[in-house]
Structures are given as C-alpha cells and as structure tokens.
Amino acid sequence: MTTFVQFHLLTSYGPSNPNRDDQGRPKQAMVGDVPRLRMSSQSVKRALRESSFFALDLKGHIGTRTKRLHERLVSHLVGRGTEPTRAGAVGTEVAEIFGKIDEPKKGEVARVATTLAFISPEEWKLAEELAERSVAGEELPKEKDLKKLVLRKADGAVDIAMFGRMLADDADFNRDAAVQVAHAITTHRAQAEEDWYSAVDDLNKAEDTGAGHLGETAFGSGIYYQYVCVNADLLIENLGGDKELAARGAEALAKALPQTAPAGKQNSFAHRPMAFYMRAEAGPRAPRDLSGAFFTPVDRKMGELKVNDLQRGSVRALELTSTQIDTCYYDGQAERTCPPLNTLDGSGSLTEIVRFVGQAVRGA
Structure with a gap:
C-alpha cells in the first residue's frame, strides 16, 4: 500500500x-x-x-532549472582549450538532448534553449563528458541513443523527484511529481x-518643496x-x-x-x-x-x-x-x-x- x-x-x-x-x-x-x-x-x-x-x-x-545549458557547455569546452566555433557546434548537439535550441541572432554566438529544462547533477555531468568526447573526435550516437546516454528516469536530484519535470520533446524521460x-x-x-x-532628494534642501519621487x-x-x-x-x-x-x-x-x-x-x-x-x-x-x-x-x-x-x-x-x-x-x-x-x-x-x-x- x-x-x-x-x-x-x-x-x-x-x-x-x-x-x-x-x-x-x-x-x-x-x-x-x-x-x-x-x-x-x-x-x-x-x-x-x-x-x-x-x-x-x-x-x-x-537539480538545475535552466535554458542555458548550451552556454555553460560552450564555456566549459572553451575553458578546456576548445576553439569557440567548435565548442558552439558540439554544445548545440549535446544541449538539444534537453530541448530545441534557438538560432543565434546576427552577431551573437551563444544560443539559449527554447525549453526550460530541469537537469539533475548526474545528467549535467554526463552532458559535459559527452561534449568532451565529441571534441576529442569520438562520433556521438544518433538522437534517441544519444538521449539514452544522458537522460535518466531515476537519479539523485531530490527536487526533480519531488516536484517532477516535463521534457516536451521526449515524454519517456518525464518525471511524475x-x-x-x-x-x-x-x-x-x-x-x-x-x-x-x-523619496526625498538628498541634495534638494531648500529649492523645491515636496518629494523627489512618488510611487505606489x-x-x-x-x-x-x-x-x-x-x-x-x-x-x-x-x-x-x-x-x-x-x-x-x-x-x-x-x-x-x-x-x-x-x-x-x-x-x-x-x-x-x-x-x-x-x-x-x-x-x-x-x-x-x-x-x-x-x-x-x-x-x-x-x-x-x-x-x-x-x-x-x-x-x-x-x-x-x-x-x-x-x-x-x-x-x-x-x-x-x-x-x-x-x-x-x-x-x-x-x-x-x-x-x-x-x-x-x-x-x-
């Protein structure tokens, strides 16, 4: 029971x-x-x-609820010596596991996911490791197999286990609260x-009476x-x-x-x-x-x-x-x-x- x-x-x-x-x-x-x-x-x-x-x-x-996994992955890879363009491409490939990524606007490099994903510490670590392996020349699996390498149905994120999560692009990895x-x-x-x-203007001692700002x-x-x-x-x-x-x-x-x-x-x-x-x-x-x-x-x-x-x-x-x-x-x-x-x-x-x-x- x-x-x-x-x-x-x-x-x-x-x-x-x-x-x-x-x-x-x-x-x-x-x-x-x-x-x-x-x-x-x-x-x-x-x-x-x-x-x-x-x-x-x-x-x-x-867990971490964020749209900025891509940015963090790129920053992580660049910090380990990866060329920024390559880091951006790999970051996109891995971050799309959690949701679609916006195309960058003209002059912008970083991209943000359209989905606010709830990511466990284990999944975050696995995403970084997968990105590092890709940069090292390892060919990553196709989309569904790639998700299985990172996404977890049961993990150590207590807040995700408590309050649940929804991944719109892959309901198999949703969590009931x-x-x-x-x-x-x-x-x-x-x-x-x-x-x-x-609010009173500290430098207005005598010239004008009343408040320097009114609000509600x-x-x-x-x-x-x-x-x-x-x-x-x-x-x-x-x-x-x-x-x-x-x-x-x-x-x-x-x-x-x-x-x-x-x-x-x-x-x-x-x-x-x-x-x-x-x-x-x-x-x-x-x-x-x-x-x-x-x-x-x-x-x-x-x-x-x-x-x-x-x-x-x-x-x-x-x-x-x-x-x-x-x-x-x-x-x-x-x-x-x-x-x-x-x-x-x-x-x-x-x-x-x-x-x-x-x-x-x-x-x-």
Missing part, C-alpha cells in the same frame, strides 16, 4: 507581497464567495528549492491594499493555510529506490516548509514568518487537504469556534474539520500523526515532526 505523508501549516504574514500577479499586486482568489490572498504553489516550490535546508541537507542532490503543493490561501477575508510612498506598491496581510502531500513510495521510486535519500529529502522538506516563504518584495517588507501551527500525518489513507475548514472564513464564525482571535480560530477550524472527517469516514480513528507544532501554546516541536516524517518514509 502507498504511504502518504501530509503537512498542514498555518502561517501569519504581516504587510507583505511575497507572490505578485501580473500587475504587481498580491495574488488573490475567491473562496466561498469571499476574497482571499493567495500564494501560488509554483512560488512556494521555488522558495523550498532555494532554501538553505535543501542547499545544506541535500547538497549534491539538487511525488510531492503535491496546494496554493496557499488566507483562512479569513483578506484583500490587497495600496501603499503610496515618496501593493501589499496584503493574513493567515495562510498551506497543504502539502508526499507520495513516499513514488519519491523512493523516482530516486532509483534510494530510501535513505528519499527520507533525507522528506526531512529537509519538513524543516523548510514552516521556515521558508516566497521572497517577493522582501527588501520592502522584510517578511520572514515562521508557521505558528504545523501538523504532519502519515499512512495509507487517501490524502485529503483541510482547506474546507476555511470555505466559511474564520472571521465569520468566531463565536461558533469559541475563540476570539484569528490564529486560534484557524487552528480550531482545521482540527475540528480533521476530526469530523475521521468520524464520518474512519469510525473516529485518526491518521497516524505526532503532536502538532503550536507556538500559540508552546507545544510540539519541529524536531519531533522531522523525526516522524523521516521514519514514515524509511518505513514505506
């Missing part, structure tokens, strides 16, 4: 704009016919991949606001609910059966989730929140998110929840929904879990959750 590890987090954000829409405003969504602030799953996954927890705990096992990340939404009614700001920026504030589900069996499979590496990846994810946020407008708002509530569950049951706890926003049912603040109301709504699902679907039996982290009353610990998650994946 498949083992699923699920995370439920509540995090308070002060005035901030961590994830912007096309107009520079905080992303939003209508939930239960009520406006909420939102953070996209893509922005959350990017923040996780860029976190120090992934960088330190999974060093050497992180073992980790699903929901869009985070506020548990209560919340809307974006506008901030008008001014949008921001929002709220308590976000975040849901993440890990298919532990698929994560292990995506890593070629390396259960220990999969467990390390899940532990790094557990550390990063409550302490990592998308970094939009960080310098303007210095938003560095840590989740005040985190719940982890593991077992063979069908996964379920608990966003239904917030379809009626918490601020509308404070009396019903018997609380007088949004943070405790959000915790109460989430736990109540979980209990009601267990009652109706599983005869009141809760999924296997450990004590949740709750900074509101100082209970639980991240260390305990990380240990619980690691054990669940190792036992999958």
Whole structure:
C-alpha cells in the first residue's frame, strides 16, 4: 500500500507581497464567495528549492532549472582549450538532448534553449563528458541513443523527484511529481491594499518643496493555510529506490516548509514568518487537504469556534474539520500523526515532526 505523508501549516504574514500577479499586486482568489490572498504553489516550490535546508541537507542532490545549458557547455569546452566555433557546434548537439535550441541572432554566438529544462547533477555531468568526447573526435550516437546516454528516469536530484519535470520533446524521460503543493490561501477575508510612498532628494534642501519621487506598491496581510502531500513510495521510486535519500529529502522538506516563504518584495517588507501551527500525518489513507475548514472564513464564525482571535480560530477550524472527517469516514480513528507544532501554546516541536516524517518514509 502507498504511504502518504501530509503537512498542514498555518502561517501569519504581516504587510507583505511575497507572490505578485501580473500587475504587481498580491495574488488573490475567491473562496466561498469571499476574497482571499493567495500564494501560488509554483512560488512556494521555488522558495523550498532555494532554501538553505535543501542547499545544506541535500547538497549534491539538487537539480538545475535552466535554458542555458548550451552556454555553460560552450564555456566549459572553451575553458578546456576548445576553439569557440567548435565548442558552439558540439554544445548545440549535446544541449538539444534537453530541448530545441534557438538560432543565434546576427552577431551573437551563444544560443539559449527554447525549453526550460530541469537537469539533475548526474545528467549535467554526463552532458559535459559527452561534449568532451565529441571534441576529442569520438562520433556521438544518433538522437534517441544519444538521449539514452544522458537522460535518466531515476537519479539523485531530490527536487526533480519531488516536484517532477516535463521534457516536451521526449515524454519517456518525464518525471511524475511525488510531492503535491496546494496554493496557499488566507483562512479569513483578506484583500490587497495600496501603499503610496515618496523619496526625498538628498541634495534638494531648500529649492523645491515636496518629494523627489512618488510611487505606489501593493501589499496584503493574513493567515495562510498551506497543504502539502508526499507520495513516499513514488519519491523512493523516482530516486532509483534510494530510501535513505528519499527520507533525507522528506526531512529537509519538513524543516523548510514552516521556515521558508516566497521572497517577493522582501527588501520592502522584510517578511520572514515562521508557521505558528504545523501538523504532519502519515499512512495509507487517501490524502485529503483541510482547506474546507476555511470555505466559511474564520472571521465569520468566531463565536461558533469559541475563540476570539484569528490564529486560534484557524487552528480550531482545521482540527475540528480533521476530526469530523475521521468520524464520518474512519469510525473516529485518526491518521497516524505526532503532536502538532503550536507556538500559540508552546507545544510540539519541529524536531519531533522531522523525526516522524523521516521514519514514515524509511518505513514505506
């Protein structure tokens, strides 16, 4: 049976704009016919991949998402003494394994792939080695055989194993994501606001009055609910059966989730929140998110929840929904879990959750 590890987090954000829409405003969504602030799953996954927890705990096992493999291959070959024109030709031949390459514009040498490829450390190393062999005079195999020499279905890139990848030109080497990340939404009614700001000209002391520059920026504030589900069996499979590496990846994810946020407008708002509530569950049951706890926003049912603040109301709504699902679907039996982290009353610990998650994946 498949083992699923699920995370439920509540995090308070002060005035901030961590994830912007096309107009520079905080992303939003209508939930239960009520406006909420939102953070996209893509922005959350990017923040996780860029976190120090992934960088330190999974060093050497992180992929690279880029269009610039060709440029790096050319630079690598030129650095080893290859003539630039020859390096460019070989770089194109090898880089096209991952996607089509743009033709250079007049006067340009470097070419960029049209496909944003997710490349594992092993694949990157193999691409460099293959390019070196070609420069040395070795004839490379034809396209399909060439891809088989570099592309891998299972490798040591934990983030690719977690979040998947799609190679449009060759679906045989796609990766199904073992980790699903929901869009985070506020548990209560919340809307974006506008901030008008001014800047003063330091050298203008007396000649002109008023600001040297006027501008505006949008921001929002709220308590976000975040849901993440890990298919532990698929994560292990995506890593070629390396259960220990999969467990390390899940532990790094557990550390990063409550302490990592998308970094939009960080310098303007210095938003560095840590989740005040985190719940982890593991077992063979069908996964379920608990966003239904917030379809009626918490601020509308404070009396019903018997609380007088949004943070405790959000915790109460989430736990109540979980209990009601267990009652109706599983005869009141809760999924296997450990004590949740709750900074509101100082209970639980991240260390305990990380240990619980690691054990669940190792036992999958």
